Amino acid sequence: MTRMIERWFPCAEVTEAAKSGWGSGKSEKALFTWFAARPLAQAKAAVLTSLLPWPEDEGEQRRLQKLVREAMTGRDAKHAELVEEIAKTHIARPSMVDPFSGRAMIPLEAARLGVDTYGIDYSPVATLAGALLADYPLRDWSAEPSLPFGVPRVLQTTRLLDDVRAFLDEIGQRYEERMRDVYPAFEGRQPWGYIWAVTLPCQECERRFPLTGSLVLRHPLPAKNDLGQSYRIDVDRPAGTFSAVVHDGTPQQSPTLVAAAGTRGKAAVCPFCSHTHPVKVHQRLAQQGLGEDALLVAADLDPTVGKHFRAVTKAEQEAVVWARQELDAEPPFGWLPARPDEQIPAAE
Known part of the structure; x- marks a missing residue:
């Protein structure tokens, strides 16, 4: 046929x-x-x-x-x-x-x-x-035993779909309870996520500064009257500290990683003293283990624009310190440490 x-x-x-x-x-x-x-x-x-x-x-x-x-x-x-x-x-x-x-x-x-x-x-x-x-x-899942936790759900669609939803809800609930201290709530809700940066010590003024390749957080969307969001790095020279300031619109300054003429990769410019570190210099500093993570910006979900970025709260900064202490005290998972310690290989 x-x-x-x-x-x-x-x-x-x-x-x-x-x-x-x-x-x-x-x-x-x-x-x-x-x-x-x-x-x-x-x-x-x-x-x-x-x-x-x-x-x-x-x-x-x-x-x-x-x-x-x-x-x-x-x-x-x-x-x-x-x-x-x-x-x-x-x-x-x-x-x-x-x-x-x-x-x-x-x-x-x-x-x-x-x-x-x-x-x-x-x-x-x-x-x-x-x-x-x-x-x-x-498959026919109707004869399967009930899930071993929570109140039995009323069948809404199919047994498999309802059980999967119940299982994922349970995971989400347990995760939220266990991670509440690590991810403090902001205005009653846990944040969507955070933006971090690696910091290195400046070879001229010795102050730590973040390596940032872009300051754009959310691109403008004129159709929704959304100006977008960016951030800038403000420095306190006497104190030797910096902070990320979130603002509407396009970036107001250049990132600390900028294209270097005649070379591959990007040079790192210290926002405290404007000293420029060629790509091989800041790569060498990172390979020596001098890089440290810094929390820059937090993000929440907004029903209108999606991800809405904001400054990090004091509670979130304190949670970072607490989480680091907890990770240092956490025993290895078999042969893996709680905090990954493998080095990023040098760029060729």
Whole structure:
């Protein structure tokens, strides 16, 4: 029997469906990142045209082509009609094998149509990705025992999805409780993250200064009347200290790492005395273990602009000191220290 894929393939429909939405495959890629991120629409079309026949009658050809085209308009478009059509074509329950399945996009689409599907791949990583995408979500989990913590959840969707959500909620709750002292709350919420910089001692004035390659925190977005955010490094020369000051708009000064004429890499300019350290000098200082981390800026999530940056609070600075003490006292995890101590290799 001649198959549809031998004579015709819905190229235009795959292209259109793959641009965005269900057919792009981005949701599946978010579950497991894979280097060959092919569109889900392509997999669905390949499965359908491999299972459906190419009849001799031209009217039947046009009918099946129309069915496939309509099936490409949505994830579940024409699902019942497709299952019925496949059953008419195959006397027994059909099966399909993909010998180079990768993360199992084709087995996923075939399984959703009720086809016994087998995916094979030489890579064990691909095998794991395929199981997460096309095997476990399609199993019947209703007979599994309840999760061993918390109040049982009311079934909202499927057992697997609800249990995964409950499990991740539990992880988040425990993480927040354990890390509350390390990440102090700001205005009732824990921060999204922090920006750090490596500091080195200036070879001229001996004051420590941060190595910063960019002062831009968030680029302007005129469509949302967002001016963006940047920061500057303010120094107190008598005290020998510095601080990062967050402000709206574009940077008001140059970063401390600047392009050096005639050389590869960037020179480091001390903001206290303006002494310039050639790239080989500040690399040598770092290789000697003279670099120290400094917390510059904190960030919270804002519903309008996304990441909103701000100055670090006193409580957050104190938490850094406390965390360092805790890490120093933490025993190794097997042969790994609690605080990584391997050196970054010198740039060639």
